[in-house]
Amino acid sequence: MVNQQVALDSLFHALADPTRRAVVSRLLKGAAPVKQLSEPFKMGLPAFLKHLSVLEGSGLIRTEKQGRVRTCRVDAERLAAAEGWLSQQRAIWQGRTDRLADFVESQTSPEKTG
């Protein structure tokens, strides 16, 4: 359950970057090799690969190597999960509220009020 919350945060984190959103947007039109994906972006390949690894880590995209070409594709299920954004937000705030209560209650023992 905690892991699922982490997964949510990593999903939103993955989508919080314009380059990464553009990559996902491009992949919605179909799978593409890394080299072709990186072309529109004004950044070095290492920086671009870092973005891809964040996307892959969040489960939003999957990559597959055939010979010397690595192809990326969107994981539609994961993206559909991200689309349930309001329920995701609820989960995030609910988790936050629970952790806040735990934190405060663990700080305040009955014998030292205030």
Place this chain on the structure above:
Amino acid sequence: MTNDTTLTISRLIAAPPSAVWNAWSVPENLAKWWIPAPIECEVVTLDLRPGGGFVTRMREAGAADFQPHVDGCFLEAIPEQKLVFTTVLAEGWQPAEPWLALTAILTFEARDGGTLYSARVLHKTPEDSAKHDEMGFYEGWGTAIGQLAGLVEPRG
């Protein structure tokens, strides 16, 4: 999917409002609960006054760098009573284009020796979000609410 874009979450906390406020207003305390472990939270700016910045960053286990998390602006801050921030503005009322636009209204009410803590979180409508999002992210994708049920850590 509901069309209502406001979330309300309340919880009775067994500690006075001053203690709950303290968990919110001291950066090292906030960092302990704002993001679930094992993701690390860094509180960069916590300027509790109207127009004051609210910036937190996150670092996943094993990652070298902290990444953006929340970058917002406080709209209201009444110690031990109320806190309002938005991601639509950054520090000093600077307009921003956040990935997720929200306004959070947090209230701390003394109740039965404890605190009734409530978070009301306002969002744009999915249609509005789609307009602003280069991905048209909310169009044409089925929802997956079922798999998101039961995300909450169960505790009394």
